[in-house]
Amino acid sequence: MARVVFDEERCKGCELCIAFCPRKLLVMAEHFNAKGYHPATILDQEECNACTYCARMCPEVAIEVYK
Numbered sequence: 001m002a003r004v005v006f007d008e009e010r011c012k013g014c015e016l017c018i019a020f021c022p023r024k025l026l027v028m029a030e031h032f033n034a035k036g037y038h039p040a041t042i043l044d045q046e047e048c049n050a051c052t053y054c055a056r057m058c059p060e061v062a063i064e065v066y067k
Contacts (some may be wrong), residue, residue, distance in 0.1 A: 002050030003066040004042045010062035016052035017063060023047055026054060033038035 011033060017040050018026045025047055028038040040063070042048065049067075055063040 003045060004048055004054065005066070006042075006048075007062040007064075008033045008039035009035070009061045011037060012019075012060055013037035013039065014059065016057040016059065016061065017042070020053045020057045022051060022053065023049065030053045038047055050060040 008029070010064050012035070013028060015028065017032050018028070025043050027043055029041040030038070033039050041053075050067040052065045055061075055065045
């Protein structure tokens with residue numbers, strides 16, 4: 001099973017990962033990180049196929065995908 005891990009403190013809320021997720025599993029969290037941004041999060045880990053598009057698009061290198 002794939003697992004996507006976000007470093008919420010590095011996320012600046014640019015939403016590039018959301019735009020490039022082919023399964024539309026990513027959203028912005030309701031809470032804020034220490035920098036005042038809504039970090040990205042995944043809706044359903046089990047639906048993720050570990051394509052890594054989100055991690056490759058992240059300019060802050062805040063996403064890790066484990067297969």
